[in-house]
Amino acid sequence: MNTLRINAARLQDKIRLLSAFGINDAGGLDRTTFTPAELAAREWLKNQLHQLRLSVRVDEAANIWAVRNGQNELPFIVFGSHIDTVPNGGKYDGALGVLLALEVMNVFEENGVSTRHPLELVSFSAEEPNPFGLSTFGSRAVSAKIGAKHLEGVHDDKDQLLTDALRLAGGDPDRFEQARRKPQELAAFLEVHIEQGKRLLQQDIPVGIVTAITGIYREEVTVAGEANHAGTTLMRDRKDALMAASEIMLAFESVCRDHPADETVGTVGKIANFPNAANIIPEKVQFTLEIRGKSRDDIQEINNEWDKRAAEITERRGIRLERRLILDQAPAAMNPLVMSICALQSQQLGYPSYPLGSMAGHDAAHMAALTRAGMLFVPSIDGKSHCPEEESRIEDMEKVGNVLLHSILALDQQLDT
Numbered sequence: 001m002n003t004l005r006i007n008a009a010r011l012q013d014k015i016r017l018l019s020a021f022g023i024n025d026a027g028g029l030d031r032t033t034f035t036p037a038e039l040a041a042r043e044w045l046k047n048q049l050h051q052l053r054l055s056v057r058v059d060e061a062a063n064i065w066a067v068r069n070g071q072n073e074l075p076f077i078v079f080g081s082h083i084d085t086v087p088n089g090g091k092y093d094g095a096l097g098v099l100l101a102l103e104v105m106n107v108f109e110e111n112g113v114s115t116r117h118p119l120e121l122v123s124f125s126a127e128e129p130n131p132f133g134l135s136t137f138g139s140r141a142v143s144a145k146i147g148a149k150h151l152e153g154v155h156d157d158k159d160q161l162l163t164d165a166l167r168l169a170g171g172d173p174d175r176f177e178q179a180r181r182k183p184q185e186l187a188a189f190l191e192v193h194i195e196q197g198k199r200l201l202q203q204d205i206p207v208g209i210v211t212a213i214t215g216i217y218r219e220e221v222t223v224a225g226e227a228n229h230a231g232t233t234l235m236r237d238r239k240d241a242l243m244a245a246s247e248i249m250l251a252f253e254s255v256c257r258d259h260p261a262d263e264t265v266g267t268v269g270k271i272a273n274f275p276n277a278a279n280i281i282p283e284k285v286q287f288t289l290e291i292r293g294k295s296r297d298d299i300q301e302i303n304n305e306w307d308k309r310a311a312e313i314t315e316r317r318g319i320r321l322e323r324r325l326i327l328d329q330a331p332a333a334m335n336p337l338v339m340s341i342c343a344l345q346s347q348q349l350g351y352p353s354y355p356l357g358s359m360a361g362h363d364a365a366h367m368a369a370l371t372r373a374g375m376l377f378v379p380s381i382d383g384k385s386h387c388p389e390e391e392s393r394i395e396d397m398e399k400v401g402n403v404l405l406h407s408i409l410a411l412d413q414q415l416d417t
Contacts, residue, residue, distance in 0.1 A: 006401040019091035028088035028388035033130040034165035061141035061179040062171035070118040075187035082127035090390020097192040131156035139363035148176040186371035191364040198383035207353040208377025213365040215331035222322040227283035242282035251309040264293040332365035338374030345406040
């Protein structure tokens with residue numbers, strides 16, 4: 001068993017084949033959730049799994065599962081990620097985790113490896129933000145964080161209902177809750193992903209062992225002022241919503257920059273100005289504000305300080321502030337046993353590893369509510385992700401793939417439940 005290694009050339013070939021689904025003229029991938037390109041990629045993946053003689057099924061949330069039987073009636077050791085992309089995305093985000101899981105299954109099959117636990121590959125539906133507005137859709141369905149009521153009336157910007165799209169992918173909105181898994185069914189979950197940052201690359205370390213997945217707090221903020229003539233209204237008489245919003249956003253950035261934790265970050269990523277005319281003082285501005293951090297305390301510290309500064313600006317400028325909570329996702333710690341097993345396997349294989357928090361959300365955050373969960377990171381060239389330039393070195397992917405393989409074997413030996 002100690003001599004088992006993944007086949008890097010075969011992995012590269014699978015990356016090439018999967019990246020053909022959704023390729024656009026700019027070299028990026030448009031393989032967003034439940035689009036024709038993503039549906040075709042799903043069929044390709046299922047075909048690959050059938051070739052390995054795995055038992056393949058699509059659940060009610062359109063997640064793809066593939067089982068390799070074990071010797072005993074023990075809970076499943078699950079591993080995988082997702083194959084959907086952001087618009088004009090890259091070929092590694094999510095897909096690498098599924099393809100490495102496929103490669104591990106390939107190695108076990110061709111070497112006749114027998115495990116005590118049954119093994120299960122998963123490709124989750126709709127991990128990325130998508131036109132239906134429900135990211136980490138598949139893993140949230142599995143972990144009972146969303147149900148059929150969350151599907152009602154949901155549609156994309158082309159008025160396609162989510163329920164119809166789900167059926168096209170093999171899901172069943174009428175029996176949606178049956179996608180949920182029970183904790184006693186699962187022994188552990190492992191996900192491989194590109195880092196999407198520069199920490200591993202800058203330290204020249206090939207294996208990242210994730211300690212926790214960031215919490216995400218998101219609001220829609222409305223700044224309400226008064227519309228008036230841009231020429232005849234003196235500066236002292238203005239209640240300019242856009243200027244007030246700009247000051248509030250810069251105050252938010254200042255609070256985030258001053259926070260001592262490097263992994264606590266804030267973003268204003270979407271903004272709308274009303275009425276958005278050159279000769280009218282803006283009446284209203286809406287923007288999304290997001291805070292990410294490795295602990296609830298870090299997120300709350302940002303929120304508390306920004307709240308004070310925003311209140312001062314609001315009063316001084318004579319405008320109104322309305323805040324609507326969109327998302328408050330708690331940080332998810334990874335399982336200490338899974339982390340220690342991954343670190344030990346990396347050491348025994350002769351690969352340096354480094355513990356780090358994930359500053360992006362992942363399916364593993366929701367699986368952690370069900371079972372022992374862990375994540376492995378592959379270094380990202382220039383830290384780029386969600387873009388056509390997204391890239392990782394094959395030698396790093398190979399090393400992390402070998403750590404995944406041997407961690408699964410170690411979990412199989414050490415876990416009895």
